Amino acid sequence: MREWSRNATQREKVISLRGKILLLVVFGGILPLGMVMVISFVMVRAQTEERLIYALNQGYSQVYQAVGDKLSRLHNMSTLFAVNDMASPALRFDDKDMDVAEQLMLFENINSYAYGLEMTMDSSNIVFYIEDRYAVVNTQSNRYRPLTDAYGARWYYSLQGNNGRPVWVLLDGSGKEGSYAAIARELWNPDDYSQTIGILAIMTKQKNLESMLRNAYEEQVLYLETADGTLLASNLPEEALPRLSIQERNVDDREFRGILLDGVPCYARSCRIDGSNVYLVSVVPRHAIRKSISVLDGNMGLMFVGVSLLML
Numbered sequence: 001m002r003e004w005s006r007n008a009t010q011r012e013k014v015i016s017l018r019g020k021i022l023l024l025v026v027f028g029g030i031l032p033l034g035m036v037m038v039i040s041f042v043m044v045r046a047q048t049e050e051r052l053i054y055a056l057n058q059g060y061s062q063v064y065q066a067v068g069d070k071l072s073r074l075h076n077m078s079t080l081f082a083v084n085d086m087a088s089p090a091l092r093f094d095d096k097d098m099d100v101a102e103q104l105m106l107f108e109n110i111n112s113y114a115y116g117l118e119m120t121m122d123s124s125n126i127v128f129y130i131e132d133r134y135a136v137v138n139t140q141s142n143r144y145r146p147l148t149d150a151y152g153a154r155w156y157y158s159l160q161g162n163n164g165r166p167v168w169v170l171l172d173g174s175g176k177e178g179s180y181a182a183i184a185r186e187l188w189n190p191d192d193y194s195q196t197i198g199i200l201a202i203m204t205k206q207k208n209l210e211s212m213l214r215n216a217y218e219e220q221v222l223y224l225e226t227a228d229g230t231l232l233a234s235n236l237p238e239e240a241l242p243r244l245s246i247q248e249r250n251v252d253d254r255e256f257r258g259i260l261l262d263g264v265p266c267y268a269r270s271c272r273i274d275g276s277n278v279y280l281v282s283v284v285p286r287h288a289i290r291k292s293i294s295v296l297d298g299n300m301g302l303m304f305v306g307v308s309l310l311m312l
Contacts, residue, residue, distance in 0.1 A: 225243075
């Protein structure tokens with residue numbers, strides 16, 4: 001009986017010692033480790049999100065530079081025509097002073113010059129909107145179209161609103177609004193700058209601009225729009241495009257900023273491309289960025305569980 005009692009006492013001491021060791025491991029090891037891990041979680045999450053935003057800004061800057069170079073080259077091409085003496089004589093002659101053969105010869109010179117410029121800019125198309133009286137004018141022409149076609153299009157009001165100076169608009173190859181982004185400008189009579197002798201439009205296909213809108217995240221939205229909100233190109237169909245309002249859009253965001261778009265927390269950035277009426281806008285849902293962070297959180301959680309089990 002005494003032996004049994006002694007054994008029971010020893011077992012109680014062992015159990016008590018194990019309990020004390022367990023408490024020591026929990027409060028002296030696992031609990032402090034958990035606190036360190038929580039603090040590490042917070043710090044690592046913040047630093048990771050900061051690095052991801054930095055990468056997002058770098059990607060935006062690269063797209064901005066590429067698109068800006070493209071638009072600038074097309075703008076410079078339109079300036080070459082505006083200051084060139086070749087187009088003016090052909091576009092301001094009096095019908096009585098020149099026969100059809102002479103007209104065709106002058107317009108052929110313009111056509112050759114335009115074709116040479118088009119070859120330097122892949123997938124661009126130079127179109128003139130001029131008076132109907134010229135022999136070369138045709139509604140279906142890829143070069144010379146009736147000025148009345150321009151007067152009937154919505155993009156013409158954007159040009160008028162800019163006093164005939166270069167402005168980016170949306171139109172298509174047949175003169176209707178659609179699948180081409182174009183820089184349009186009025187051509188003035190050098191003898192009387194109050195007189196418009198035609199409209200020059202240098203067009204590029206939307207898909208050429210869309211190919212430049214490369215997103216860093218699966219749900220990142222990138223699009224180009226004019227100052228009045230006309231969509232020129234995007235990396236998503238227009239109906240699926242979450243867009244900033246004109247009031248929410250900034251002229252020059254230095255980095256992505258947090259906003260609430262249709263109740264969804266997002267990061268957004270918008271900048272006007274130098275010397276134009278075009279804005280590059282990007283919107284990224286916050287959860288798209290935090291997907292990467294969630295993977296990191298899971299890995300750190302598994303590490304904590306593994307170390308805790310090892311200590312136990």
